[in-house]
Amino acid sequence: MNLKPQRNLVNIFGFKKKISQESLKLLEEALYKSDVGVETTQKIMKALQEKMSCSSSLSFEEVKTIFYEIALPKLIALEKKAITSSHPSVIFLVGVNGVGKTTTLAKLAFLFNQEHKKVLCIAADTFRAAAQEQLDQWVQKLNIELFLGKMGMDPSALLFDGMVQAKAKGIDIILCDTAGRLQTKKPLMDELKKMKRTVQKVLPEIAPEIWMVIDATTGHNVLSQCQEFHETLGLTGLIITKLDSSARGGMVLTLADTISVPIVYLGIGxxxxxxxxFQAKVFLDMLFEKANAEKYPQE
Ligand SMILES: Nc1nc2c(ncn2[C@@H]2O[C@H](COP(=O)(O)OP(=O)(O)OP(=O)(O)O)[C@@H](O)[C@H]2O)c(=O)[nH]1
Ligand SMILES: [Mg+2]
Known part of the structure; x- marks a missing residue:
């Protein structure tokens, strides 16, 4: 069998041929290369070895069954109902640069709007030129309310004013965009902490949701990024984006091995x-069947 190390599980398991003892090593390599974590990979390899001690080769279905048995419980543990019953819900999207925060914010606004919730987006990325216009273009297209401020202003000050307005208008869901930042830049991380505290100044009874947006193509750096953001802010959810373009979904299993923050949504375009x-079973099916992506809503 010609099993080249591949970058995604679709390609690893996309073959329908038998797996022999010799091809197991290649399979292990391929799992690592597609960012499936060490713990999960080793468990899968051990289970495959055990199974193979009884037969000289394994079918695709047998390998898939073992993978599901090991990965599914881990992923089910990461499922969470996205929105709590608090009113209003305040959701921050945080993360490093260019992962898809602003785009995801617009998608969330669209989703909640469709559920007939009153949504306000707060454009609190006052750092990157054009960040506010980017969000403005999205919300105009979607006909959703936006609170804007001046470029360069303190994002907490903008947030405060936006929160006051949201409270006065009886908004159900407040979505707050933030500027991308590296987890190693302490002053910028502190700025996010300040923003979190600002929510409690206006709505003391509300614990904001802090969702970290992660680009599926990030690779192993994702762990240190996630851990730092989690330590600083107490993340309450993760959103994995760009699963359509990379299919490196194996990194979700790495996350499941090391961090117990639930995954709330997946970005697929x-x-x-x-x-x-995020639904564990649907996600695993997506990893195994390329065509499944077509089953999900597209414009
Ligand atoms: N293929 C694909 N592209 C995405 C997805 N989500 C976001 N993008 C693209 O990723 C790029 C960056 O998205 P932004 O939303 O600007 O990312 P950001 O995190 O807000 O960036 P900064 O504010 O600069 O930190 C854009 O070209 C988006 O269209 C996704 O799920 N799939
Ligand atoms: Mg942005």
Whole structure:
């Protein structure tokens, strides 16, 4: 069998041929290369070895069954109902640069708007030129309310004013965009802490949701990024984006091995409808069947 190390599980398991003892090593390599974590990979390899001690080769279905047995419980543990019953819900999207925060914010606004919730987006990325216009373009297209401020202003000050307005208008869901930042830049991380405290100044009874947006193509750096953001802010959810373009979904299993923050949504494209709630079984099916992506809503 010609099993080249591949970058995604679709390609690893996309073959329908038998797996022999010799090809197991290649399979292990391929799992690592597609960012499946060490712990999960070793468990899978051990289970495959045990199974193989009884027969000289394994079918695709047998390998898939073992993978599901090991990965599914881990992923089910990461499922969470996205929105709590608090009113209003305040959701921050945080993360490093360019992962898809603003796009995901627009997708969430679209989703909640469709559920007939009153949504306000707060454009609190006052750092990157054009960040506010980017969000403005999205919300105009979707006909959703936006609170804007001046470039360069303190994002907490902008947030405070936006929160006061949201409270006065009886908004159900407040979505707050933030500027991308590296987890190693302490002053910028402190700025996010300050923003979190600002929510409690206006709505003392509300614990904001802090969702970290992660680009599926990030690779191993994702762990240190996630851990730092989690330590600083107490993340309450993760959103994995760009699963359509990379299919490196194995990194979700690495996350499951090391961090117990639930995954709330998956980004599967650049359009407003390309956001799906995280469901463990659906996600694993997506990894195994390329065609499955077509089953999900597209514009
Ligand atoms: N293919 C694909 N592209 C995405 C997805 N989500 C976001 N993008 C693209 O990723 C790029 C960056 O998205 P932004 O939303 O600007 O990312 P950001 O995190 O807000 O960036 P900064 O504010 O600069 O930190 C854009 O070209 C988006 O269209 C996704 O799920 N799939
Ligand atoms: Mg942005």
């Amino acid at each position: 650049e359009k407003s409808k390309d956001l799906i709630p």
